Amino acid sequence: MKKTKLRSDLKSLSRLCHKIARQKGFWDDKRNIGEMLMLIVTEISEAMEAYRKQDKENFNEEIADTFIRLFDLCGGLKIDILKEIEKKMVKNRKRPYKHGKIC
Numbered sequence: 001m002k003k004t005k006l007r008s009d010l011k012s013l014s015r016l017c018h019k020i021a022r023q024k025g026f027w028d029d030k031r032n033i034g035e036m037l038m039l040i041v042t043e044i045s046e047a048m049e050a051y052r053k054q055d056k057e058n059f060n061e062e063i064a065d066t067f068i069r070l071f072d073l074c075g076g077l078k079i080d081i082l083k084e085i086e087k088k089m090v091k092n093r094k095r096p097y098k099h100g101k102i103c
Contacts, residue, residue: 010071010082017068018075031076040069 021027047062074081 011080013067014071014075014079014081016075017071021072021076026072027076033073033077036069036073040066040073043069 018027043062043066047059047066050056050059050062071081073079
């Protein structure tokens with residue numbers, strides 16, 4: 001997939017997730033970003049619980065919920081997530097093996 005197509009797709013997903021969240025009343029007032037971050041953590045926790053129960057369908061749904069909440073956050077805060085991922089990957093490529101930690 002070309003970078004411009006991927007950028008367009010991620011922006012579209014962010015806009016759409018944010019639009020739906022606004023339509024459902026989640027952005028009526030100033031959004032509490034700390035609460036949003038904890039809701040993202042909650043989705044990950046729910047995915048872990050589904051994984052423990054070997055409930056693949058629910059696991060997949062909770063992973064999707066996590067991305068939806070992340071894309072909503074990016075859309076609401078106007079974060080170009082592909083640009084941020086690319087910047088972070090450049091940093092990560094420069095890091096030592098396992099970030100220099102001995103495990």
